[in-house]
Amino acid sequence: MAESKSHKVTANRLATRFGAEYNRGQGADIQANDIIGEIETPETVDSGMRQLRGYRKPVYVAGTNKSAVAKALEATKGTTVGVMDNKGSIIKKSMRGE
Numbered sequence: 001m002a003e004s005k006s007h008k009v010t011a012n013r014l015a016t017r018f019g020a021e022y023n024r025g026q027g028a029d030i031q032a033n034d035i036i037g038e039i040e041t042p043e044t045v046d047s048g049m050r051q052l053r054g055y056r057k058p059v060y061v062a063g064t065n066k067s068a069v070a071k072a073l074e075a076t077k078g079t080t081v082g083v084m085d086n087k088g089s090i091i092k093k094s095m096r097g098e
Contacts (some may be wrong), residue, residue: 004041006064010086014062017088028052035060037084042088045075052081058094059094060084
């Protein structure tokens with residue numbers, strides 16, 4: 001599946017913000033010293049949750065827009081996975097790795 005423009009823009013923005021590089025290959029999109037992040041559109045939130053399995057650091061699904069953030073909040077209820085918006089503001093804190 002082709003990468004959406006909103007995914008690419010958000011991934012590059014968050015990589016810069018967290019001092020990491022955007023990983024376009026296998027594994028999480030953002031792997032910084034203190035967080036792991038998966039950038040997701042409303043359609044891909046569920047696959048993002050699967051990508052974050054196994055990481056011990058705080059993990060986040062970052063929504064590319066308000067709809068993706070809302071879907072991520074629903075999908076992460078009762079989990080240790082956090083949610084952030086497309087600017088890197090934390091909406092739900094990750095409870096993993098603490």
